[in-house]
Amino acid sequence: MTDHDNAYxxxxxxxxxxxxxxxxxxxxxxxxxxxxPSEVDRADLAAYCLMLxxxxxxxAQRLSHWCSRAPDLEEDIALANVAxxxxxxxxxxxxxxxxxxxxxxxxxxxxxxxxxxxxxPAGQFRNVLLVEGVDVDFAxxxxxxLLFSVHRLAVLERLTGSSDAVLAAVAAKGVKEVxxxxxxxxxxxxxxxxxxxxxxxxxxxxxxxLWPLVPELTAAHPxxxxxxxxxxxxxxxxxxxxxxxxxxxxFAAAGVRPPAAAPVGEGGGRDGRHTPALAGLLAEMQxxxxxxxxxxx
Amino acid sequence: xxxxxxxxxxxxARAAAERVTDPELPMLTLADLGVLxxxxxxxxxxxVAITPTYSGCPAMTEMSRALVSSLAGAGFADVxxxxxxxxxxxxxxxxxxxxxxxxxxxxxxxxxxxxxxxPVPLTLGPPRRTVHCPRCGSDxxxxxxxxxxxxxxxxxxxxxxxxxxxHVKEI
Numbered sequence: 300m301t302d303h304d305n306a307y308x309x310x311x312x313x314x315x316x317x318x319x320x321x322x323x324x325x326x327x328x329x330x331x332x333x334x335x336p337s338e339v340d341r342a343d344l345a346a347y348c349l350m351l352x353x354x355x356x357x358x359a360q361r362l363s364h365w366c367s368r369a370p371d372l373e374e375d376i377a378l379a380n381v382a383x384x385x386x387x388x389x390x391x392x393x394x395x396x397x398x399x400x401x402x403x404x405x406x407x408x409x410x411x412x413x414x415x416x417x418x419x420p421a422g423q424f425r426n427v428l429l430v431e432g433v434d435v436d437f438a439x440x441x442x443x444x445l446l447f448s449v450h451r452l453a454v455l456e457r458l459t460g461s462s463d464a465v466l467a468a469v470a471a472k473g474v475k476e477v478x479x480x481x482x483x484x485x486x487x488x489x490x491x492x493x494x495x496x497x498x499x500x501x502x503x504x505x506x507x508x509l510w511p512l513v514p515e516l517t518a519a520h521p522x523x524x525x526x527x528x529x530x531x532x533x534x535x536x537x538x539x540x541x542x543x544x545x546x547x548x549x550f551a552a553a554g555v556r557p558p559a560a561a562p563v564g565e566g567g568g569r570d571g572r573h574t575p576a577l578a579g580l581l582a583e584m585q586x587x588x589x590x591x592x593x594x595x596x
Numbered sequence: 597x598x599x600x601x602x603x604x605x606x607x608x609a610r611a612a613a614e615r616v617t618d619p620e621l622p623m624l625t626l627a628d629l630g631v632l633x634x635x636x637x638x639x640x641x642x643x644v645a646i647t648p649t650y651s652g653c654p655a656m657t658e659m660s661r662a663l664v665s666s667l668a669g670a671g672f673a674d675v676x677x678x679x680x681x682x683x684x685x686x687x688x689x690x691x692x693x694x695x696x697x698x699x700x701x702x703x704x705x706x707x708x709x710x711x712x713x714x715p716v717p718l719t720l721g722p723p724r725r726t727v728h729c730p731r732c733g734s735d736x737x738x739x740x741x742x743x744x745x746x747x748x749x750x751x752x753x754x755x756x757x758x759x760x761x762x763h764v765k766e767i
Binding site: 328329331376377381383386387391453467468471472473474475481485486489549552 | 653715740
């Protein structure tokens with residue numbers, strides 16, 4: 300090492316690959332055929348990838364807050380593992396969005412997936428409001444994860460038939476992961492509902508709080524409808540029956556009834572209309588990248 | 597003669613790529629793990645295809661670097677590592693030698709991965725699998741957590757010898 304003023308200089312470049320572990324992220328789609336099916340509008344497909352990718356990225360960030368604060372060490376690790384899976388899905392989807400339509404990527408010295416994650420303002424994020432909320436307690440976290448993953452699994456199962464080969468591959472991999480995220484969350488919902496009076500009270504309160512955010516998951520955005528009609532995406536309104544059936548199974552095992560006709564939340568996340576919670580989350584997630592816009596990781 | 601040389605180059609490149617070990621499970625080579633999907637030589641260029649185990653696998657970059665370095669050592673200066681996303685990796689791709697190596701290092705190898713067509717059914721009970729303690733061989737193992745130090749491992753404890761151990765989850 301010749302740069303004596305910088306103790307970290309040796310970590311960069313082609314140092315021993317076995318110890319600077321997890322640095323120097325390379326393109327997750329390196330060498331993958333970038334072809335886009337001709338029937339699909341590129342701007343639509345990129346927006347569609349951002350919707351799926353931002354859902355995963357934002358929930359990954361939220362879940363990682365639980366590391367060191369979950370009920371036990373095993374749960375710290377479990378939620379961190381779930382977050383890592385979702386972060387991996389987000390990386391592939393953001394990289395795909397950037398390949399399909401480079402105009403979605405904000406100007407930055409960073410690779411496109413990082414530019415999308417760190418240099419977009421909240422108004423350009425296309426995630427649903429469910430994933431951005433701050434967890435009031437652990438019951439909130441597991442109910443949020445259940446509602447999200449039941450829906451995402453149903454979407455990904457159908458997306459394996461996408462005419463876009465990259466989306467189909469990301470979905471096929473994601474199905475394996477989101478299936479155990481869903482089962483993990485469902486077991487916790489049953490455990491809390493059948494636990495103590497206090498755990499049941501908190502579980503029911505979380506369900507009441509989050510239930511109004513469910514309709515946005517299956518409300519079809521015009522972009523989703525068009526990409527679905529072109530054969531590359533899934534219209535989320537078509538998974539409503541599947542989602543309801545799985546949730547009914549969980550609620551029956553938990554001995555809880557889903558809240559009746561709750562006031563429906565505003566939605567708007569797919570068009571960049573978010574709650575202040577997202578701005579707070581992004582301020583933390585983006586801080587280091589924005590402080591060092593030329594930084595190498 | 598040209599063909600023989602090309603075949604020898606490809607065999608040498610394949611051997612160099614197959615020697616590379618997984619950074620998280622160093623008792624396994626990338627070939628044993630099923631992550632190495634192909635090695636081909638075209639002129640002076642070697643193309644290596646690898647697939648991630650999980651979407652968020654943080655080891656892909658390290659695997660690429662190690663492949664480039666091993667191939668450079670075998671005399672191949674121009675190496676391209678390509679990500680192959682489809683078909684999705686399965687623990688069924690772990691070789692018999694890899695499974696033996698896992699067990700020898702105290703990690704219970706995976707059973708057959710679930711095969712299904714259609715929606716994944718909800719599982720509310722603990723996952724059903726036959727797990728043997730890699731230390732004493734007992735099948736009386738208790739699940740401690742479905743999530744271990746890496747995405748691919750679950751934590752068990754042997755009810756017979758009381759030792760904790762890791763199991764590679766079937767996916």
